[in-house]
Amino acid sequence: MTFALVRRGLIYALLSLAAFISIFPFYWMVVGATNTSAEIIKGKSSIGSALITNAMAFFSQVDAVRIFWNSGVIAIVGTILTLAVSSLAGYGFEMFRSRIREKLFGFLLLLLSIPFAAMMVPLFVMFSQAKLVNTFTAAILPTVASIFIIFYFRQATKAFPRELRDAAKIDGLKEWQIFLYVYLPVMRSTYAAATIIVFMANWNNYLWPLVVLQTADNKTITLILSGLTAAYTPDYGLILFGTVLATLPTLIIFFLLQRRFVEGMLGAVK
Amino acid sequence: MAQAKLHRKEQVTGWVFIAPALVLLGLFMIYPIVWSLWMSFQVGKGMNLSFGGFANIVRLTKDAVFLRALGNTFTFFVFQVPIMIVLALLFAVALNDSTLKFRGFFRTAIFLPCATSLIAYSTVFKSMFAIDGVVNQTLMELHLIASPISWLGDPFWAKVLIIMAITWRWTGYNMIFYLAALQNVDRSIYEAARIDGVPAWARFRYLTIPMLKPVILFTTVISTIGTLQLFDEVYNFSAGTGGPADSTLTLSLYIYNLTFKFMPSFGYSATVSWVIVVLVGILSFLQFMIARDRRTS
Numbered sequence: 004m005t006f007a008l009v010r011r012g013l014i015y016a017l018l019s020l021a022a023f024i025s026i027f028p029f030y031w032m033v034v035g036a037t038n039t040s041a042e043i044i045k046g047k048s049s050i051g052s053a054l055i056t057n058a059m060a061f062f063s064q065v066d067a068v069r070i071f072w073n074s075g076v077i078a079i080v081g082t083i084l085t086l087a088v089s090s091l092a093g094y095g096f097e098m099f100r101s102r103i104r105e106k107l108f109g110f111l112l113l114l115l116s117i118p119f120a121a122m123m124v125p126l127f128v129m130f131s132q133a134k135l136v137n138t139f140t141a142a143i144l145p146t147v148a149s150i151f152i153i154f155y156f157r158q159a160t161k162a163f164p165r166e167l168r169d170a171a172k173i174d175g176l177k178e179w180q181i182f183l184y185v186y187l188p189v190m191r192s193t194y195a196a197a198t199i200i201v202f203m204a205n206w207n208n209y210l211w212p213l214v215v216l217q218t219a220d221n222k223t224i225t226l227i228l229s230g231l232t233a234a235y236t237p238d239y240g241l242i243l244f245g246t247v248l249a250t251l252p253t254l255i256i257f258f259l260l261q262r263r264f265v266e267g268m269l270g271a272v273k
Numbered sequence: 274m275a276q277a278k279l280h281r282k283e284q285v286t287g288w289v290f291i292a293p294a295l296v297l298l299g300l301f302m303i304y305p306i307v308w309s310l311w312m313s314f315q316v317g318k319g320m321n322l323s324f325g326g327f328a329n330i331v332r333l334t335k336d337a338v339f340l341r342a343l344g345n346t347f348t349f350f351v352f353q354v355p356i357m358i359v360l361a362l363l364f365a366v367a368l369n370d371s372t373l374k375f376r377g378f379f380r381t382a383i384f385l386p387c388a389t390s391l392i393a394y395s396t397v398f399k400s401m402f403a404i405d406g407v408v409n410q411t412l413m414e415l416h417l418i419a420s421p422i423s424w425l426g427d428p429f430w431a432k433v434l435i436i437m438a439i440t441w442r443w444t445g446y447n448m449i450f451y452l453a454a455l456q457n458v459d460r461s462i463y464e465a466a467r468i469d470g471v472p473a474w475a476r477f478r479y480l481t482i483p484m485l486k487p488v489i490l491f492t493t494v495i496s497t498i499g500t501l502q503l504f505d506e507v508y509n510f511s512a513g514t515g516g517p518a519d520s521t522l523t524l525s526l527y528i529y530n531l532t533f534k535f536m537p538s539f540g541y542s543a544t545v546s547w548v549i550v551v552l553v554g555i556l557s558f559l560q561f562m563i564a565r566d567r568r569t570s
Contacts (some may be wrong), residue, residue, distance in 0.1 A: 046411075095288075098290075117553070143295070210529070
């Protein structure tokens with residue numbers, strides 16, 4: 004009995020420590036936004052009085068409206084396109100089986116293991132030949148068809164009741180209508196989980212935008228933050244203020260869709 | 274007749290549904306991959322390339338910076354992936370206990386790091402791990418260290434910092450996969466084992482691990498790919514240099530530098546990128562083999 008109690012205590016201690024370590028950097032980031040750079044690198048972890056100074060410094064160095072607009076357009080347009088293209092493909096692969104498409108699917112899964120670095124150079128050359136470097140089109144297009152998300156939707160579609168499709172067919176619905184009016188509403192949780200994954204990946208994407216978005220007015224918030232951090236003596240007050248702003252959208256999406264996210268993951272792992 | 278016609282129609286519909294994805298993947302993935310494979314045999318500067326046969330592969334073996342980057346990337350992989358997978362498994366098993374209080378809080382807290390961008394969290398870490406920063410202060414107050422550690426300036430500690438940072442960011446992500454898989458496990462097996470007096474560690478080793486094997490394999494492969502491509506964090510911690518003294522230079526960062534920083538040598542950087550492909554291939558194959566061996570024994 005005491006042994007079980009001790010073990011219980013240890014588990015709580017371990018989880019509390021893990022939760023503390025997980026949350027502390029968020030606390031640090033918010034508190035840091037209210038301190039001066041000198042205070043931050045001296046380890047001051049209480050709320051300070053430099054919030055306004057940091058905000059003014061941030062908004063004077065960064066064209067915030069423009070930069071967040073860039074990040075937002077790239078992330079939102081990219082997410083909508085990815086969900087559309089990948090869920091169509093996942094539905095297509097799962098609902099209409101054929102030997103060729105099964106082979107093709109296996110081949111795509113193999114491609115999943117090829118790192119982005121191996122495509123980066125040809126992609127850059129392609130987009131510069133098409134004179135599309137430094138455009139949102141170039142930043143978005145290569146991210147749209149995601150093998151991982153296609154795989155995810157196919158897995159989740161396995162749980163979609165086929166009788167629903169058969170019933171809709173008998174009622175005279177066309178295939179695209181079934182997809183739009185039957186499949187889509189039923190798979191809400193899957194879409195929610197995919198939205199979290201894809202939006203976060205797009206909003207936070209770094210390497211490809213770094214390569215392809217070159218002028219300051221086209222950069223995303225992630226690129227700007229990294230640029231500010233690379234300074235010889237970074238002004239952490241203004242950087243952490245910017246980091247809070249940059250992290251807010253993904254945190255909000257996460258908390259809004261969290262319950263559906265876990266449901267969606269469950270559906271796909273089954 | 275009608276059946277065959279219906280069947281053919283279904284087949285066409287199947288292709289229509291996957292067509293947009295196939296066109297995009299063909300243009301922006303398969304074509305670049307084939308091109309980069311071709312490029313990796315080309316030598317020259319900028320776009321003035323000519324066929325060089327195995328010249329680039331020979332150059333790899335003599336390139337001290339490449340070997341450094343390869344060693345660093347491998348070090349990150351060997352230490353980071355196992356630590357993270359084990360932690361994620363432990364947390365998932367602990368949180369799967371329905372009698373545990375504050376489960377929702379713990380789960381959300383441990384998953385929360387995934388909501389940050391790689392650049393955002395590495396910036397936050399950089400400020401926390403400054404020489405007089407909050408981490409060193411805390412460690413000194415706890416008498417764990419006598420003098421501050423130069424996390425960003427010392428080649429050894431810079432690597433440790435990267436490993437800790439990635440583990441912070443991704444453990445919760447992997448934990449969610451395990452939690453999802455654990456919820457599908459039949460509880461009665463555990464109950465039976467518990468009643469039969471099987472101790473907790475044995476239930477973990479002989480019930481949980483085998484049942485989670487497919488998910489563990491999946492997350493291990495995904496994490497391997499991720500770690501071998503490591504770029505954002507090292508770029509941000511070292512302001513793009515891979516320093517101190519190339520100690521955090523990874524293969525991806527080296528490819529970036531070869532392509533966009535130095536005189537661009539597209540051919541050679543493509544060769545380096547195929548080293549990552551080959552490594553991912555070998556390591557994934559090994560991981561599959563290990564997973565299979567355990568099943569048969």
